[in-house]
Amino acid sequence: MKIKTLLGFCLLFFISCGSFQQKADFPVVANVQLNKTLLAVSIVADSLNVPWDIQLIDDHQIMFTEIAGNISKLDLNTGSVKHLYSVADVYHKRTLGLLGMCLSPDFKENPYVYISYTTKNSAGIFSKLVRLTYNGDTLGNPVTLHTIPGSTGHNGSRVTFSKDGKLLWATGDAASDTFAQDSTSLNGKILRMNPDGSVPNDNPIRGSLVYAWGFRNMQGLTVSNKGKIYTSEHGDAIEDEVNLIKPLHNYGWPQIEGIHDLPSEIAIAEKSPRTEPIRSWTPVIAPAGLQYYNSSAIPEWQNSLLLVTLKSQSFRVLKLNAYEEKIEQEQVFFSKHFGRLRAVAVAANGDVFLATSNQDWNPQPGFPKNDDDKILKLSPAKNAVHKPLRAEDQETIGANTSGAALYKAYCESCHKENGQGVSNTFPPLSGAEQTLGSPEQLLRIVLDGLSGQITVKGKTYDQHMPAFNFLKDEEIAKILTYIRSSFGNKAGAISVTDVTKARR
Ligand code: HEC
Incomplete structure (x- = not known):
């Protein structure tokens, strides 16, 4: 009798604790005024070490990678961060380490997490695509799907799922002069595979993972509601790009950079077709994470690509046309406000998450701050607590530039x-x-x-x-x-x- 009462009391305590659970109070650090919508920017996690990819597990949990090899999850209700996994054979140096991550589209039924990272052994540096299994509390059971050549730079990379359930891996050219234009190499490519890593029967080259080619170092990869695939890519000194990916198209690197404007580039493209980017930037901005946005929560951004950048330390909204094939407008936010930005994710309710990258190898003046790196949340707000920031005028280079x-x-x-x-x-x-x-x-x-x-x-x-x-x-x-x-x-x-x- 006594024990039963005690049990009942415990149960009651448990239930009430659950329902009165403390909501995290995330500090609002900025407001942004769009045409109509007012946004609040709050810090949902801080003191991280280069969060490289962010993914939503559900409406209140985020999973994120950090470049040195850790994967953690963040509870948006409580603000607590839980470590899930450390990649044992990661090789972290400068831009190398644990990079892109994605979850199965049907995560509840198939709780798989796919990660892309750099590893090193006596034979050299490699990029690996590995599948992990999530049990709600930890990640484990690593299965290597592919290992490809890597280098001290240009290892990409991002992973995501296409609308038809195939796994896409955007690989770097591993700083090779020949890989990107060699259709038998898996570097400098968009690779398309079944979720177990095998070659789909309907790939454009029979028996090959290669879906599109001619890339240098892609840092962003996303798929629109209509199933269109976009990448962001680092150019050399010029021509950073956003590309619309089509099967078997050749995007030109290293023979052609960006728009086909030089006589030598035009000559090459006349001989065999090459596809131009839908946007290119000179001077370069170092584009990173890319995410398609179509939520009615922020109507001004519907049918846009959200892009974060490292060098220009900004968040950009690239408004697509109705066919999702052209960029009609570009708006720039937060220049140098939060420093380098590496990752972007969109929640089902339309909230946007950004990750800073100020603890990386190339911090910009004034950074890192004491609480870097951070994950920021952008969500609609009723009232501003800071003087709202707005889209910025873009600096243009002209005859009078000093x-x-x-x-x-x-x-x-x-x-x-x-x-x-x-x-x-x-x-x-x-x-x-x-x-x-x-x-x-x-x-x-x-x-x-x-x-x-x-x-x-x-x-x-x-x-x-x-x-x-x-x-x-x-x-x-x-x-x-x-x-x-x-x-x-x-x-x-x-x-x-x-x-x-x-x-x-
Ligand atoms: C992407 C990085 C990068 C950019 C951008 C860049 N440089 Fe360099 N620069 C280097 C590297 C790396 C070296 C050394 C090359 C080597 O090791 O052979 C170098 C070497 C030099 C040198 C010779 C060594 C020295 O320190 O005096 C000069 C001069 C120079 N750069 C000037 C410039 C100027 C001017 C610009 C802008 C127009 C520029 N660089 C832009 C990376 C860069």
Whole structure:
């Protein structure tokens, strides 16, 4: 009798605890005013280490990856974060590590989670596609579906499901000159497979996973309600892209970058068809996560691609036309407000989640903040508690743009605001013999790009700098005059005539 009463009491306590469960009180850190809708931006998780992908488990739970190899879930009711899994054989360095993730479309019946990550062994660096099983509390039972060549950069990658239930994997070109244009290589491709990794019977090349080709380093992948597939991709020094993916189309890399505008590119595309991006950006913005949006919760954004960016540290809304084949309008939000943004997800109720990437290898001035990295939630609000932010006017580069602004647009992401570069990766321009030396040598570097080992201020670098011959002579003259007279440098100006003479 006594025990029964006790049990009853416990049960009552349990039930009441459940129904009076504390709702998390997420701090609102900004408001955004759209044409009609007011949004609140709140921090739902902080102090993370480069959350790379976010997925919704259900209406109140998020699963996310962090680049060093952890997968966790966040309860949006309570704000609690629970660790689910650590990838044992992940290789994390700079841009490499645990990257894209997706859940089965029928997650309740098939509780599978698919992850793409970098691994390293005595044979080299590889990218792996692995399936995990979720039991509500942990993830486990890893099954490797595919292993492909990787590199110290350009490993992509994202995974998602197509509307017809196939698993799509956007792979990087592994910094190879040949993979992306080689239809027998699985790098630099959109791969299409059955959920167990096998080749579907209706793939465009019989017996091959290759669905589309000619890609460099894709960082975003999403599917619209109509089933259209879109990617975001990093260009070299120019032409970051958003592509609309069609079966067996060749997107041109590395023979063609972005829009077919150079005579050499037009000649190649005339010989065999290549598909142009539906949007490209020069100067580059470093596009990352991409997510199709069609919820009535934020009507202004219906039928749009939501894009987050690293270099330009912004959130962009790319409004699609009715056929979902063209981008009609681009709006930019949050420039430099939250720093680098890596991932975007949309909940069934239309709330939008963004993840910052300020703890990564390339933080921008003013970041990381003490509580980085964060997951932010954007949701409709009744009242503003901050002066609302609005879509921003985009900076355009024109004849009056200063050397400092051109440097910011084209060089600063690598050589940094203060010209000090990034140790072991991007050499300094401040006090560097190549920057201060003969104008001819400096012009060769900027016009042709630079690879192979060089020594700068006594330290060796062995990386790749893209060519900037697409810039106008006036622009190059302004940039070089700027770097020779900034960061403590005191060398003579470079004239437009110097640049024109150096062209070949
Ligand atoms: C994507 C990153 C990146 C961008 C953008 C970039 N550089 Fe570089 N730059 C490099 C790397 C890497 C090297 C060293 C190359 C090597 O190791 O062979 C380098 C080397 C140099 C050097 C010679 C070494 C030194 O430090 O003086 C100069 C000069 C230079 N860059 C100028 C520029 C200018 C001017 C711009 C903008 C127009 C620019 N770079 C944009 C990555 C970049």
